[in-house]
Amino acid sequence: MSSSHMKRLTMPRSWPLPRKTDVWVQKPDPSGHPMEMCMPIGIILRDVLGLSRSQRESKRILATRNVMVDGRVAVKHSRAVGLMDVLTVGDDNYRCILDTNGKLRYKPISKKEAKSKLCRIVNKTTIRGGKTQYTLHDGRSIISEESSEYSTGDSLEISLPDQVVKSHHPFKADSLAYLIGGSHVGEVSKIKTIEIKRSTRPNEVSFEEFGTIASYAFVIPTEASLPLGVES
Numbered sequence: 001m002s003s004s005h006m007k008r009l010t011m012p013r014s015w016p017l018p019r020k021t022d023v024w025v026q027k028p029d030p031s032g033h034p035m036e037m038c039m040p041i042g043i044i045l046r047d048v049l050g051l052s053r054s055q056r057e058s059k060r061i062l063a064t065r066n067v068m069v070d071g072r073v074a075v076k077h078s079r080a081v082g083l084m085d086v087l088t089v090g091d092d093n094y095r096c097i098l099d100t101n102g103k104l105r106y107k108p109i110s111k112k113e114a115k116s117k118l119c120r121i122v123n124k125t126t127i128r129g130g131k132t133q134y135t136l137h138d139g140r141s142i143i144s145e146e147s148s149e150y151s152t153g154d155s156l157e158i159s160l161p162d163q164v165v166k167s168h169h170p171f172k173a174d175s176l177a178y179l180i181g182g183s184h185v186g187e188v189s190k191i192k193t194i195e196i197k198r199s200t201r202p203n204e205v206s207f208e209e210f211g212t213i214a215s216y217a218f219v220i221p222t223e224a225s226l227p228l229g230v231e232s
Contacts, residue, residue, distance in 0.1 A: 003027070004078060012036035016103040017047055026055070028080035032139010035176035037180075038082030038096075039104055041067065041074055048106055051089060066090050070117065071161030081106070082138060083180065086114045086160060098187035107227035116166055118225065120218050121154050130228060137218075150203050155219040169219045177205070188223050 005024040011017065014036045017025065028040040042058040045051045045067075046206050052058040055077060061067060062075050068088040081087050087094045087106055094106040119136035123145075127133045132147045136156070142165065150156065151223035153171030158164065169175065173194060179187050189207040194214065196203050203214035220226060 008118065014098065014102055015039055015043075015230050016105065017043070023084050026078060029076065029078045031080035031082065032137070033080055033082030033085075037104070038080040038085075040077060041069070041079045041081050041087070042077030044081055044087065044106055045089070049089070049094070062087070071115075081191045084117050084119065085138065086117055088114060091114045097226055097228065098180055098186050109227050110138075112225075113162070116157050116159050116168075118157050118218070118220060121150055121152050121156065122215075124150070124152055153214060153217070153219070159219070167221070169221050171214075171217070171219050176222065177207075177217040179212065179216055179218045180218050182212045183215075186212060186228075188220070188226075188228065191217065191219075 004027055006027050008019045008022055008025045011025050012035055023149040026040045026043055028035065028038050031038060041062070042055050045058040045061055046053065046055060048080060052061055059077050062077055065073050065075065066089065067074050069079060070086050081096055083096055083098065087096065093109050095109045095113070096104060098108055099105050119138060121134050122137050125133050126147065132140045132144045134144065134150055136142065140163065142163070150168060151171060155169040156165050157167040159166055160214045173191055175191050177189060177191050179185050179189070191205055192208060193206045194203065204211055205214050205217045
């Protein structure tokens with residue numbers, strides 16, 4: 001079996017798939033998302049959304065060029081679709097989120113909602129010319145003339161597919177955060193305090209009843225900005 005596949009028993013726990021039905025499962029192509037935060041589009045069409053009965057049918061759907069990820073046509077069945085990405089199939093749009101069981105879900109959203117996505121800033125560096133490069137959680141980068149415009153941990157709402165920053169949501173006390181890891185994954189809570197560690201230990205965030213590491217807190221403007229809702 002080629003390296004484009006992996007054993008189902010070793011697939012990420014975030015994938016909402018049965019482990020013992022088949023031996024192998026398609027791996028997503030390398031992308032800006034870690035493997036536990038994305039799935040290949042062919043598997044999503046077949047096993048998650050139920051729009052195809054086989055990988056062959058998934059490939060036929062993709063060949064129509066009516067499938068897009070973040071507003072750009074996707075044709076490879078191994079194309080990764082990850083956290084906060086917008087998947088468009090014909091007239092239907094879906095957003096990838098994590099539910100409270102830590103499973104990746106592709107929830108229906110409106111056409112208007114599909115025109116933008118929230119991205120978390122995971123790193124910022126100074127590049128040639130004194131400009132600042134902000135690296136986002138999905139692997140894309142945004143260049144700014146201002147070094148103090150945004151900070152690591154902030155969230156940006158960007159338009160799709162042209163990547164224009166529409167709004168900025170700072171990582172600070174009283175901000176609303178969507179938890180993307182830890183024992184409270186999939187929950188939304190208001191940040192009480194942020195503790196910056198002057199060491200190699202991760203920064204910590206405290207909420208009303210619990211605490212977690214800063215990298216698990218994804219700032220969102222309102223709870224309605226994500227298609228959350230309880231899994232049936």
